[in-house]
Amino acid sequence: MAQEVRGVVAPGKDEPVRIETIVVPDPGPGEAVVKIQACGVCHTDLHYKQGGISDDFPFLLGHEAAGVVESVGTGVTDVAPGDFVVLNWRAVCGKCRACTRGRPWYCFDTHNAEQKMTLASTGQELSPALGIGAFAEKTLVAAGQCTKVDPAVSAEVAGLLGCGVMAGIGAAINTGNVGRGDTVAVIGCGGVGDAAIAGSHLAGAAKVIAVDIDDRKLETARSMGATHTVNSRETDPVEAIRELTGGFGADVVIEAVGRPETYRQAFYARDLAGTVVLVGVPTPEMKLELPLLDVFGRGGSLKSSWYGDCLPSRDFPMLVDLHLQGRLDLGKFVTETVGLDQVEHAFDRMHAGDVLRSVVVL
Ligand SMILES: [Zn+2]
Ligand SMILES: [Zn+2]
Secondary structure, eight states: OOEEEEEEEEOSTTOOOEEEEEEEOOOOTTEEEEEEEEEEOOHHHHHHHTTSSOSOOSEEOOOEEEEEEEEEOTTOOSOOTTOEEEEOSOBOOSOSHHHHTTOGGGOSSOBOOSSOOEETTTOOBOEEGGGTOOSBSEEEEEGGGEEEOOTTSOHHHHHHTTTHHHHHHHIIIIISOOOTTOEEEEEOOSHHHHHHHHHHHHTTOSEEEEEESOHHHHHHHHHHTOSEEEETTTSOHHHHHHHHTTTSOEEEEEEOSOOHHHHHHHHHHEEEEEEEEEOSOOOTTOOOOOOHHHHHHTOSEEEEOSGGGOOHHHHHHHHHHHHHTTSSOGGGGOOEEEOGGGHHHHHHHHHTTOOSOEEEEO
């Protein structure tokens, strides 16, 4: 039987979000219905609401979530009702050219649930944010979007691994391959940048230099493991990073802003043969100009990090375990917990830079 539950819907471009009754169908083949326990408020949800991602309104927002599997459709073997799971937005296919070459974290054919959730009032189909839609009491996803983790972790912490925190930690440990003794600089200290700092610290970086224009964010970055901070409104970050690394630049520079000017800073703040990781998401009109001779002459690698190049089945349980062992404090990312009816307020707080993460608890 399809069920009716409450969910946060963005009805149209720049219109305030509304709590609506939504219809969640029973899971079809390969699908699962998940009872949501917590879901973080991410910039991507705000972009959906503003019409910055697509025009497929109405959107069912929310995608950084954890909860318990309620029911599964036929053919689902990896998860079962009662499993505590973190939702991911890249359920790998196992068949594409990346998957068959043993690189499923690059999967080129990730999938979501085939059935649609709808608005109870009009029957209109909903577009779930990143194929998840978890500002709702329950949501329908592809079973591959559910990753089982140790249920000893709190849902509000676990859910964050589903997006921004994984993107940042993965940018450091997967894409950037930060290792013991490396010097790292992170440009942009929002949720993703802070997670990159925490990931670099976890990986044993000798120095982690945080760069931002907001002193409050630099303060938080320190608590995440930054050893040095640079306010790039006051100081040239390229010079500052070079100065802090013996005049050479950092081994790995993680760009968590997604703008040409900060990318250029990252490019020149890295040591010869170093690595730049772009994890900040640019907009379509942005262009990058660099002297090609510098791209050649400085060597090393310029990489982009999709979702932290994570493999949820490998990375989510590992990071939850490290958190439970006290080796990675994911609790620091949760600034506040709010109710389903406070998403609009949480957007304002996020936009003002007052919170790292507000988490909706159901
Ligand atoms: Zn694939
Ligand atoms: Zn997100």
